[in-house]
Amino acid sequence: MKGYDLDLLRYLQVLIEEESVSLAARRLKISEPAMSRQLAKLRKAFADPILVQSGRRMTPSAFAAGILNRVQNVVVAADSLIETRALVNLANMAPTFTLRANDLVIAALALPLLEALKKDCPRCEVIWAPELDAAASVPLRDDSVDLYIGATEMMKPEIRRQTIFRDYMRGLVRKGHPILAEPITPESMVRYDYISVSRRGRAQGPIDWKLRNQHGLTRRIAMVVPNYHAMIESMKN
Structure with a gap:
């Protein structure tokens, strides 16, 4: 044909x-x-x-x-x-790689990734782009980002995706917080104020959806910060 x-x-x-x-x-x-x-x-x-x-x-x-x-x-x-x-020609090239991830991933991977890239492509440059409110696949499709590292299922079919590690979530409270005086349950969780970490400025996320849909409960989000460092610094002693 x-x-x-x-x-x-x-x-x-x-x-x-x-x-x-x-x-x-x-x-x-x-x-x-x-x-x-x-x-x-x-x-x-x-x-x-x-x-x-x-x-x-x-x-x-x-x-x-x-x-x-x-x-x-x-x-x-x-x-x-x-x-x-x-x-084959990476050693003679000076490409710029634009990546996107949250601050914890960047802290863990930025230097090892740069060192690995420099071995084959010593003139390369790596840019960690800030998070946007658009869906993760949008910047990948318009070529403004080369690689996105994060947890998402909402990808267009032409985006190639690979699992590189699995993560889990933990809550952080100040020493002596009253929530620790008893077993932590969905009911005890909603008695206290929370600091939410969201790069997009969103107060609610998967934890809130689970509390609402499975238990009919709602957390009180007192503050939203963009990264975990800001969250730790904002906690009361």
């Missing part, structure tokens, strides 16, 4: 994933007319509409939805070939 190449398959992947010519164009940083021309090429090459009108929005055709996984695999495999070639 002729009439398409790897670049056209990239357009096909993004069009199916976004289900929109305008969103696909924005993601690949081209104009909408240019993306429309690529869609026309795809329709001719595959003898299929690829995207069909469904009310006010477009949806993938049955054919397009059925081949998405294979198209994604082809594009990823092709990218890996390019990445393999790039690795």
